[in-house]
Amino acid sequence: MKVADLPAGAVARRLRHGGLDLRLGPFIARIESPIPAVTEGITQLWAEAAVVERGFADFHVRLAPPAGLRRWFRPQVLFEFDGAAPFLPLPREQAFAFLEWGLNWCVANHAHQYLVIHAAAVERHGGVAILPAPPGSGKSTLCAGLIARGWRLLSDELTLVSLATGKVAPLPRPVSLKNESIEVIRRFAPDAVLSAPCHDTTKGNVAHMRPPATSTARDGEEAAAAWILFPRFRAGAPLELGERSRARTFMAVVENGFNYHVLGGDGFDAVATLVDRCGCFDLTYGDLTEAVATMDRLAQEQQ
Amino acid sequence: MNQNSPPTSADAPTPGEGRRSFLKRVAATTPILLTVAGRPAWATTCSISGMLSGNASQPGAEVQCQGLTPGYWRNHPEAWPTSFSPGTCKKRNHGGKCKKWRNDGTSFADGVFGDTDYDGKSMMRVLILGGNDDRYQLGAHAVAAVLNAARFSVQTFGYNVSEIQSMYALRYLSDPEGLKEDLQSLNERG
Amino acid sequence: MASASVIHGWTVPPGVRWRAWEGEVVAFHPGSGDTHLLAPIAGALLEAVASGITSKEALLRHVAHHLDLPSDDALAAIVEEALATLVRRGLLSEDPL
Numbered sequence: 001m002k003v004a005d006l007p008a009g010a011v012a013r014r015l016r017h018g019g020l021d022l023r024l025g026p027f028i029a030r031i032e033s034p035i036p037a038v039t040e041g042i043t044q045l046w047a048e049a050a051v052v053e054r055g056f057a058d059f060h061v062r063l064a065p066p067a068g069l070r071r072w073f074r075p076q077v078l079f080e081f082d083g084a085a086p087f088l089p090l091p092r093e094q095a096f097a098f099l100e101w102g103l104n105w106c107v108a109n110h111a112h113q114y115l116v117i118h119a120a121a122v123e124r125h126g127g128v129a130i131l132p133a134p135p136g137s138g139k140s141t142l143c144a145g146l147i148a149r150g151w152r153l154l155s156d157e158l159t160l161v162s163l164a165t166g167k168v169a170p171l172p173r174p175v176s177l178k179n180e181s182i183e184v185i186r187r188f189a190p191d192a193v194l195s196a197p198c199h200d201t202t203k204g205n206v207a208h209m210r211p212p213a214t215s216t217a218r219d220g221e222e223a224a225a226a227w228i229l230f231p232r233f234r235a236g237a238p239l240e241l242g243e244r245s246r247a248r249t250f251m252a253v254v255e256n257g258f259n260y261h262v263l264g265g266d267g268f269d270a271v272a273t274l275v276d277r278c279g280c281f282d283l284t285y286g287d288l289t290e291a292v293a294t295m296d297r298l299a300q301e302q303q
Numbered sequence: 304m305n306q307n308s309p310p311t312s313a314d315a316p317t318p319g320e321g322r323r324s325f326l327k328r329v330a331a332t333t334p335i336l337l338t339v340a341g342r343p344a345w346a347t348t349c350s351i352s353g354m355l356s357g358n359a360s361q362p363g364a365e366v367q368c369q370g371l372t373p374g375y376w377r378n379h380p381e382a383w384p385t386s387f388s389p390g391t392c393k394k395r396n397h398g399g400k401c402k403k404w405r406n407d408g409t410s411f412a413d414g415v416f417g418d419t420d421y422d423g424k425s426m427m428r429v430l431i432l433g434g435n436d437d438r439y440q441l442g443a444h445a446v447a448a449v450l451n452a453a454r455f456s457v458q459t460f461g462y463n464v465s466e467i468q469s470m471y472a473l474r475y476l477s478d479p480e481g482l483k484e485d486l487q488s489l490n491e492r493g
Numbered sequence: 494m495a496s497a498s499v500i501h502g503w504t505v506p507p508g509v510r511w512r513a514w515e516g517e518v519v520a521f522h523p524g525s526g527d528t529h530l531l532a533p534i535a536g537a538l539l540e541a542v543a544s545g546i547t548s549k550e551a552l553l554r555h556v557a558h559h560l561d562l563p564s565d566d567a568l569a570a571i572v573e574e575a576l577a578t579l580v581r582r583g584l585l586s587e588d589p590l
Contacts (some may be wrong), residue, residue, distance in 0.1 A: 243516060245514065245517055246514035246517070247513075247514050247515075247530055248517070248530070250512070250514075250530075251528070251530050254528050263511055264523060264526065265521060265523055268510050268521040272512045272519075287502065
């Protein structure tokens with residue numbers, strides 16, 4: 001059963017009382033929240049997510065107004081994980097984004113059977129392209145563009161590489177888009193489902209794009225890594241695809257690793273195996289259509 | 304966090320350059336090109352916060368994990384935790400910012416570590432040293448790290464003051480560059 | 494530091510891991526958790542020591558041959574610095590033979 005299959009009002013009811021249990025790739029998250037924005041976000045952007053019957057959950061999270069006297073002028077929301085609050089509160093209108101962000105944190109800290117990399121992962125013809133990138137490099141825009149053109153989304157933010165199999169495990173969740181990217185994707189993929197932008201005073205607007213139903217439906221299917229590709233968006237720039245040395249790719253993956261330091265020598269071995277298997281590239285692009293076409297060609301060539 | 308710089312000309316021979324001269328040129332570089340420092344497991348909480356922060360906090364509100372740079376502490380003497388003094392100002396510029404500090408603030412010896420070569424300078428005076436007098440900018444980052452440890456809780460910054468002092472004492476001679484990189488990665492998480 | 498009258502050799506301490514691709518070497522030090530990208534000579538030295546070459550003379554010869562460089566005083570000085578750096582970072586261990 002998917003979220004979209006629940007009867008009207010059931011999402012809000014379960015979130016307010018007892019929690020809504022959802023499958024999150026390899027994990028089960030129990031989510032509780034009285035905040036309407038969370039209900040709306042889940043209803044719209046997690047429509048295809050699988051609802052699980054109440055039982056064991058990997059993560060218990062709650063988004064609610066902070067307890068105690070309200071000292072702040074604007075209403076706030078607090079993220080709680082297993083009863084503790086690891087982060088300071090944010091403005092209440094950011095509650096859904098806070099849920100997304102907080103769940104990423106939960107996975108990154110509690111998924112040590114995987115090497116967790118700060119990267120997007122998308123799959124075509126059986127091969128996964130891993131796109132590590134710091135914020136602002138255009139990773140999410142490229143990711144959104146690719147999944148709008150037939151690539152499967154494994155993850156927008158956290159790439160999970162199984163230590164046991166070496167394959168990438170899916171964690172398909174809404175793709176976060178900022179500022180100009182929101183418009184770019186609206187034009188590139190008019191049929192894509194986007195949340196209403198959340199206005200954030202220091203970083204601008206943030207919106208989330210719902211992953212394609214097929215990506216969510218296949219969230220149990222691991223796939224083999226084939227490329228590690230570093231995107232860089234430069235407005236007006238001609239497309240450039242260049243090879244990056246494996247050793248330098250290795251260091252960049254380590255820099256973007258969330259739990260590399262926890263894994264010790266096993267982390268080193270996992271990155272080495274990954275780099276061994278993948279073609280390693282830098283991709284500079286100014287036009288999303290061109291970038292998607294280049295990646296399509298790359299995927300075709302490896303067939 | 305270290306920068307993984309894009310491949311430079313040191314990584315490939317220039318056109319017409321023979322292999323021998325290329326290697327000789329490369330041989331002149333430092334033996335280790337790049338280091339990603341290990342971190343204790345709990346410190347990943349704060350670095351992850353920073354990396355995942357798709358939505359930023361409101362101005363005035365803090366994110367949970369913090370570290371402030373040497374530049375910040377230099378420009379905000381009023382923010383120094385009460386157990387450390389920046390000293391008094393000898394000369395201000397038109398905007399009110401201090402141009403010249405007297406050497407009467409908490410000494411580097413008291414605040415960070417006593418057995419180093421900073422000529423009895425105060426912490427503030429070490430913060431404003433240039434590269435020639437403060438190799439790798441280690442002194443500046445050590446001062447910033449101590450102030451950060453005093454300003455923020457252990458959960459937020461990751462270390463308390465005596466841990467930073469011990470870290471400095473143990474490594475400043477044997478591995479000043481590595482120590483500076485580690486302190487820098489802690490300080491640059493605002 | 495080594496004194497002139499004692500001969501030293503180098504070994505790779507247990508737990509250190511490394512990999513090489515196209516002449517570039519990455520190495521991991523378990524105690525500190527540090528991961529390093531080594532310059533060509535340092536990388537060649539680590540690989541050489543790992544393969545069982547332990548004395549300074551043999552390491553110098555190996556590097557000169559492997560990287561096609563003249564085995565002169567300049568190279569010897571570079572090799573000495575690289576070995577000292579690798580020891581400082583815990584990637585090599587320096588022991589009296």
